[in-house]
Amino acid sequence: MKNRLLILSDLWGITGASWVSMYVNRLSDNFKVVLYNSCELAEMPQKYLLEAQRHAFFLNEGIEKAVENLIKLEKEQLTVLAFSIGGTIAWEACLNGLDVKSFYAISSTRLRYETERPKGKIALYYGGKDVYKPSEDWFENIKLTPSIIPQKAHEMYKEEDFVSKLCLQINKSYEIV
Secondary structure, three states, X not given: OOXXXXXXXXXXXXXXXHHHHHHHHHHOOOEEEEEEOHHHHOOOOOOOOOHHHHHHHHHHHHXXXXXXXXXXXXXXXEEEEEEOHHHHHHHHHHHOOOOEEEEEEEOOHHHHHOOOOOOOEEEEXXXXXXXXXXXXHHHHHHOOOOXXXXXXXXXXXXXXHHHHHHHHHHHHHHHHO
């Protein structure tokens, strides 16, 4: 039986997000992939929202609601792959009881406000050009060493070369276990 791998989207969700399928295709041989739309987990209104409005929604109520819903839905140990706001949702869910064996967060810049670290294996990835990535002091205080990808920006997770390398790492770590 395959281990479960949860993929949590960024603040744009999964509608029209063709980049998500690159991860699903590369990881589904080793994992039972379960895809979550962070917007749906947060119960975001279905109307069109601009980026600033989406950020405000998640900060005001969405993250908390998404964490609550994710914890209700997932009761078994799993691996998480989360993007941007999805990483913050997963981090908070881990701190509140979500049983995560391995946690991969890409471009989850809001983590810079976190002061507590979840248990388990954690791998954080940021683009070197992402101005909102956590500071070196934050990584030191939280006792994590990030993977900083030079010359990459916040949405590097949508680029095929990054997808290929990350999925290879995730699949290799699965095979070692």
